[in-house]
Amino acid sequence: YYLDQHPGITMSSIKEPNFFVFDHSTTPPAPLIDPASSIVTKSVRDRRAYEALFDHAGPGDVLGEASPLYLYVRDAPEQIENVLGRDCRFVAVLRNPIDRAYSHHLHIHRSAADEAVASFRAACEREIAEGRGYTPYASGTHVLRLGLYDEQLERYTRRFGDRSMLVLPYEAVVRDPQPQLDRVCDHVGADRFTFDTDVQYNRSGV
Numbered sequence: 325y326y327l328d329q330h331p332g333i334t335m336s337s338i339k340e341p342n343f344f345v346f347d348h349s350t351t352p353p354a355p356l357i358d359p360a361s362s363i364v365t366k367s368v369r370d371r372r373a374y375e376a377l378f379d380h381a382g383p384g385d386v387l388g389e390a391s392p393l394y395l396y397v398r399d400a401p402e403q404i405e406n407v408l409g410r411d412c413r414f415v416a417v418l419r420n421p422i423d424r425a426y427s428h429h430l431h432i433h434r435s436a437a438d439e440a441v442a443s444f445r446a447a448c449e450r451e452i453a454e455g456r457g458y459t460p461y462a463s464g465t466h467v468l469r470l471g472l473y474d475e476q477l478e479r480y481t482r483r484f485g486d487r488s489m490l491v492l493p494y495e496a497v498v499r500d501p502q503p504q505l506d507r508v509c510d511h512v513g514a515d516r517f518t519f520d521t522d523v524q525y526n527r528s529g530v
């Protein structure tokens with residue numbers, strides 16, 4: 325939302341289109357593990373529909389979108405390269421993995437306040453017992469796995485190079501967003517801009 329204020333940056337008209345979560349290398353597309361999954365049904369999987377999310381862009385604009393699952397889904401970097409080539413820039417905003425896991429659990433399960441800690445513990449223990457599984461299309465089964473940042477970032481830097489990735493601490497973005505937004509502008513090749521950061525988007529209610 326902040327970046328979309330920039331006159332030279334156009335963000336997709338919806339957040340989290342998740343286009344590159346899916347395999348676009350075959351026609352028809354490869355079958356999905358769970359076509360009824362909420363991740364599948366809410367995502368933009370058609371290329372024309374995806375490109376239409378940027379119809380409001382001006383000439384020469386930097387185009388961007390925000391789909392956090394791109395970091396977790398193993399095939400996403402390859403899908404991005406297949407469609408966009410190697411001249412891409414990525415920004416990963418990483419939260420403390422413990423805080424992120426608990427917040428994600430609350431978001432998915434909406435536990436009652438007096439049940440939240442116990443249900444979170446049960447979800448973690450269940451995932452640990454399963455081992456390092458991989459379930460990209462099943463919501464709520466990867467409370468801990470989403471926090472394995474090292475291997476996730478390496479998939480991008482190995483394919484696109486170290487300079488392609490800018491990593492920002494979530495806490496710094498929340499505490500003082502303007503300097504972090506300056507870093508994003510520098511990274512994607514846009515002029516620095518004074519953003520209106522008074523509004524806090526996506527504030528959670530617990």
